[in-house]
Amino acid sequence: MTTPPTSVGAPGRSPVLIIGGGLVGASLAIALDAAGIDAVMVEAAAPRVGEQPSYDERNLALARATVNGLSAIGVWKHAAAQATPIRHIHVTRAGEFGSVRLDAERHGVDALGWTLPARELGAALLRRLDECTRLRRLAPAKLAALEPRDDGWRAIINTGEGELTIDTPLLVGADGTASFVRERLGIGAERHDYGQTLFVCTVTPERDHAGRAYERFADDGPVALLPLAGRRCGLVLTVPGEDADAVAALDDDAFVAFAQQRFGWRLGRLTRPGKRHAYPIQRVAASVLVAPRAVLVGNAAQTIHPIGAQGFNLGLRDALTLAELLADAADPGAEALLARYAERRASDREGTMAMSHGLIQLACLPQPLLGPVRSLAMLALDRVPPLQGLLARRGMGFRGEPPRAVLERLP
Template structure:
């Protein structure tokens, strides 16, 4: 085959849909059987930047969503114990919204519905990636296993879209730089005394952010970070005690928290691959970089990985219908195009996470000055707005398409 995508999660499935429009032999290797969704499609709340909404609309995915999404019309940023706040308004930039909030489970169902329309795509499921076998220079030989035992698949390009602890990345011998923020993130939905009004809140504390995202079902998506050594105690709290803790941390800007759904926990750990490409292989999404969720950039960044790769393959085949989609030239172009967006987004996320969680007294006036700049200085606002909307670096063409 031409392309084998290992991993059927958010980024892998999106890439499969993007490549399906080309005259390619594409395989999608998935660990879950037909009728089941990968574990990543749970109650987590995904913040889609405008560029992401544009691209997923062009790919026919947004149209498959059955549950309502929530518009992000403004972003409110504050830090507990610091003076000031930052407020970004979409209307100031000639837009109704910066993006949309989508529940991961709903997104998974929409991707599945769209994949069902991809008649040229071959889905290998359930199937596990085992490693690589000896092969020639023109293909990668991939060892896999399913219910019938082990076998070998051959592809001109292997795409690692198998998450933070990527088995493909390990098999390629690509190392990572890892940083543990010593935070645990509690994720749930919250019903408040006031329904969402399009405001996304980012409340920063010494132990990480507490964010509220406006969902489309009259609930907020809550992400509540706690110090790792407090995580077990917080996990043991009943609903009322957990809501009281979140309320005390966040404040009353969204009214009183009345109830919450099931809670899931996730460690805040940054894992960045030392390189994104290898001979006839490329890393995308969390396999290439898993970043702190502050600023909600993770999936948006990973989708731009996938769409850039699809665009480069399409461009190469426009010039030569038989172009090699796994050639070293194409992969070097991919790495060069992704460098600025990847480095700037990782740097922004990591810097913000470290700065805002540092309780050093000398940093408080600097942070307050920063919040003042966000609220009043046009250049500071423009920098944040461009990133929040997904327009950072060399953006794929699909991200810039005007939505219907």
């Protein structure tokens, strides 16, 4: 039997219900709490760093706008000590001339972004969640069923203490790529399998990275090195899917030799690889972001190719835009409000998805005739100031109509 419907916060007010407590879901919950909005967050994993799948071994490249947003909601103070500034970005294509070089000082900022292990960001989010006063966290817990109502949704939640019923005026799907909420809402999704697998680990380069991030494209996919503390680097290596098992079976020496061959010698010899983790790459884009009294954020709304490291950055802008709109709303599930959310997110979402998809198609396409075109494009982006400025601003996360929390004065 279910218990009677529950609420948190002020009497007579039903909470916003967030399904999913990963990086984006937790960020949204914190932003709503900071805005004085009652919410319930349901997460399948226990509230510990080691239990949450998204708090894993990936090394995240956080755009400048993302760090602004995390600072605004009180998360960055718990993570800053573990972060490494990205002061330079260097992009090349194997076997072709031309490169793109972005420099923070040239664009009037102290850093273009920061790198941070996902596990450390997860730990910072958990510490900030412990400070929330208007949030109810159900973890481990699982959404079992949804029932539409005239004024919202009734959710049946399975917890360790039994079944719980929650009525909400706004249902938020932050439950990842295989979103149950998206499926239950009847929202379709466009899927594209890139036929690639991503390997991530840490390595130690012979030369100091000096705050420089590298991305190198090739026929087999991109490879990146991200600066980390202690002169370490985060390696992001893409391989064709059919080669994934063979690469996974390599011992450490053979794997580093393979990574060295793919990346090159700009930082000298790579050594001391950390534990490897593999992630198949796919693109999943929801056909719409909203339904009656429901909204999708983060990977439930769009899972994109990790090229350019835009996934969490895009998802956080989803969360902060939604929180900003809800802060001034009498009815959090109002049709006009959700339409405004979709409108606000359209340019940023579509532009970022098109960039990531188009870049992997163009930069890694094994077509020799494209080589001169790609090289000339890189030269233009590197040497034409307006193009360089546009690229830097978008890379720092300032595109479309961003949430106020991420904004700052830029030259």
